[in-house]
Amino acid sequence: MPEYGALGVAVATCITLVAQNLLNQLGLRRALGTALVDRAYLRTYASLVVAAAALFGLRQAAEPGLIVALVATCLTTLLLLVVNRPVLALADSFPELRRIPGLRWLVSG
DSSP, X not given: OXXXXXXXXXXXXXXXXXXXXXXXHHHHHHHHOOXXXXXXXXXXXXXXXXXXXXXHHHHHHHOOOHHHHHHHHHHHHHHHHHHTHHHHOHHHXXXXXXXXXXXXXXXXX
C-alpha cells in the first residue's frame, strides 16, 4: 500500500469491513433465515453511497483544502441525518437529544 498512501489504506480498510459485514450477514441469513438486506433500509444504503460518491467526486474534481473538505463532510453528514431521520429513529435511541434545543428538530421526525 505505500504507493497509494492514505487513500489506499482507506480503500483497503473499507473493502475489508464491507466483506466482513457481508459474511456476517450471510451467516445470519443462513442461521436465522433473515433477509440479506431489509428493503426498509435500501434508501439509507443508497443515500450513503451517493453521499460518499459526491464527496469523492468533489475531492477528485476540485481538490478542496482542509476547511472546505470538513465543511462539505459536515453538511453531507447533516443531510444524511435529515434524509434518513425516519429510519434512524434517533429520538427512540437517544431520547435525551430532544432536550437539546439545537438538536430537537433533527431527532423529531
